[in-house]
Amino acid sequence: MIGRLIWYVCLLAIGIATFALQLDRQSALAPQLAGTVPAPARGFAQSQLAASALQSSDPQRAVEEAGFLVRSRPIPAESLRLLAQAQFAAGQNEQGFLTIQIAAKRGWRDPVAQEAMLRLAIAAGDEAEAAKRYTALFLQSGTKDELLIEIGSTLFESVADPAAQTLIEILSGSDRWPDTFLRRGARVLPAAAFVAITRDAEARGAEFSCRTLNDVTPVLASRNQDAAAQWVTFTDEAC
Structure with missing residues (x-):
């Protein structure tokens, strides 16, 4: 019982x-x-x-x-x-x-945490860390282009800056996202910086699809004619 x-x-x-x-x-x-x-x-x-x-x-x-x-x-x-x-x-x-x-x-896939750390890194003057956090947001489809444009316009002013150099290192050290970088970068990064970063990454071993390189030309042309002209030259040399 x-x-x-x-x-x-x-x-x-x-x-x-x-x-x-x-x-x-x-x-x-x-x-x-x-x-x-x-x-x-x-x-x-x-x-x-x-x-x-x-x-x-x-x-x-x-x-x-x-x-x-x-x-x-x-x-x-x-x-x-x-x-x-x-x-x-x-x-x-x-x-x-x-x-x-x-x-x-x-x-790394929590956009709120990454944006918070990105802004903290920028406030602290740590551009290399900021570039890493920017990349984490860049790779997430849910991240709005407006946010990437806003931050990218100040973070990647010059290819000689630590942020741009860090992005070049990340880009040239991985073969998993070159096309993603090209298609989204052409929209959200400062046009001149995008061309310079892509060129330097390619020189360091990053491999880009010629088709994608050509596909983003109109996007750049709609944003900056000078950058588009440099892009065409780069594309002709790379392909």
Whole structure:
């Protein structure tokens, strides 16, 4: 009898745990359910609660909710990024700087963390680090061109600057994204700097498709005629 009772209790516990986990997953699609998820089962739900608290007028509660999120889901960079945002909102700038750095190192695909680190690097005068963060944003399709244009216009003023040299090193050291660089770079980088960076990267071993080189010519021509003329010369030499 006692054994059967224990069996039923175990089944009930498993059912409750399964329901709680399913409710947690559903909260990712229906944020209004987040508050109904039992605290021990909160993963997706806690992300919703932390984000909601961040939008409220109570920054300290946001820190508490985001801190709970980091404790329950310590691996995703998004958890640390939410905590950093909450810390900044609460005036805990020193802790926020440390947290956002950890988040950016852990999550190269988290655009908010990367943009934060990019702007911090620019403010600190660390152009090489800024170029790395710029590249991380550049490679994400979700990053708006307007952001890349805004930052690129000041970060890549001269090919001799550390930012441009770092981008050249990254470009010439990988064969995975030359075409992506050409197609997007022609739109968002300063036209003259784009030509110079591409030329120097090619000289250092980067391999570009002649078809893509020719394809981006009209894009450059619509932005800067002088840069387009230099591009045509470069393309003729490279192909």
